[in-house]
Amino acid sequence: MARQPTHPSSPRPGSVTLEDIAAHAGVSRSTVSLVLRESPLVAERTRDNVRASIKTLGYVYNRGAAALRSSRTHTLGVVVYDIANPFFGAMVAGIDAALHRENYVSFLANSEDSPQRQLRFLERMREHRVDGILLCPSEGTDPALIATLSDWNLPCVQVLRHVGEPPFDYAGTDFEQGVRLAVDHLVARGHRQIAFIGGEAEHSATLARWRGYFAAIADHGLAPRHLRTALTRRAGFEAIQTLMAEPTPPSAVVCHNDLMAFGAMLGLKRLGLTPGVDCAVVGTDDVEEAALSDPPLTSVATHPYAIGEEAARLALRRIADPDGAREQVILSPRLQVRESSDAAERHQDPATTSKASAQHARRLTTP
Structure with missing residues (x-):
């Protein structure tokens, strides 16, 4: 028998639990957990009800703490060098489309073609435990950076530009x-x-x-x-x-x-x-x-949108198989x-x- 929604008095701010949300939405605690983890196993109507209860009760999901209990954060760092160029807008749209289908999200940074600024973003992304990096290397990037990312256990796909000696993962055009x-x-x-x-x-x-x-x-x-x-x-x-x-x-x-x-x-x-x-x-x-x-x-x-999609897919393949053969996806221009x-x-x-x-x-x- 389905549980009937109850509407307890609002808990004190900061004290809302999964049990409170479950009681408010009339579902089980495990269902609330699945919704928070964006699982596709929960029906859309149920997800909407749970999300409404989360908003009503003012619950804030601690995704960082959840990541500590998991081997993945389902996030990908994206570093480009000229975000003002509309090419990158289309490319990032392709990246986000591919990631969305796999319940991933991206963190975007603009290096402004500065290796120092680029390194600062990469270090910060490492601190946030992203699962991988899509990198459009800035001008003057030390090829040793790719080895550094590997030492950090951060899978890296180079996009549009590349540094270092192959084999490396790369997505771009001819x-x-x-x-x-x-x-x-x-x-x-x-x-x-x-x-x-x-x-x-x-x-x-x-x-x-x-x-x-x-x-x-x-x-x-x-x-x-x-x-x-x-x-x-x-x-x-x-x-x-x-x-x-x-x-x-x-x-x-x-x-x-x-x-x-x-x-x-x-x-x-x-x-x-x-x-x-x-x-x-x-x-x-x-x-x-x-x-x-x-x-x-x-x-x-x-084909910036397609390059973005291919780069994201390649990154997800590398995250799933860190030791797999390196790939280069090069699209033909038209x-x-x-x-x-x-x-x-x-x-x-x-x-x-x-x-x-x-x-x-x-x-x-x-x-």
Whole structure:
């Protein structure tokens, strides 16, 4: 026979027990315990009733004490280096979706590309006994950090960037192939003056992009043209104006990421030029804003949401099997063609190029 709910007087703050909640909700103490541990074995209606009683009685679940009685905390630390970049918003959404299905939650930290700040977050996450780490290594990360995390018994999956020598767990995309796709597309559209606006950092993701650019340019027998700069919208804005001031400006640019590409398109507009007509622009990542920009941005889709899901799944596999073979999950990029790379083949015409160059120079020197 089902127990009938009772409604005792509210216990004193801080003195609420599982028995009090069970009595209030009309269920057993073990059912309350299952609800607190987010077990899928409890019916949804029963969970709602128990949670309502918990809220009414003001009970606060001491998850830290519960973790001491268990080998797992069902938490995962996530450290990224640029939380302002919409790419990471999509990636973290993918991480949370995968974790939610397994009753895990994530703790997110932003290293701001500082190894010192990164280490501080990792130490704090260790103190909170997270079950594993998803790490986008900051620039300058000591490869020994991965061994340190192993010594801490903290499974680590590197995401997007990687340090150290394999084997290691990693989830990301083929950045080198992505840039190759962009250059091949622009060559097929008739471009021969193709510049690359890339990052300055010496980490794996940036180096892979540079390899892709130089290899693709060499494959097509073209001369490389490039600028190294910061990975921001403003950097793209300034870089494109520098390139367009050259005696023979490029007819197309490939950018390290979409933020730089958005800045490049704004820079072209500041010069009175039309992105996709006077100069083609291709970004990398294919964030949501790419399809909404003016003009819509051609971009190499690197699948941030899927990377997040794959990284989280890999972390859960490693937590379940700490000594298993290390895995690398590398997704294939896809070129999403839009209006920003719809520049016509007229860019091959030397007369047009010279006229455009003079126009750009005048605009840059006009007060």
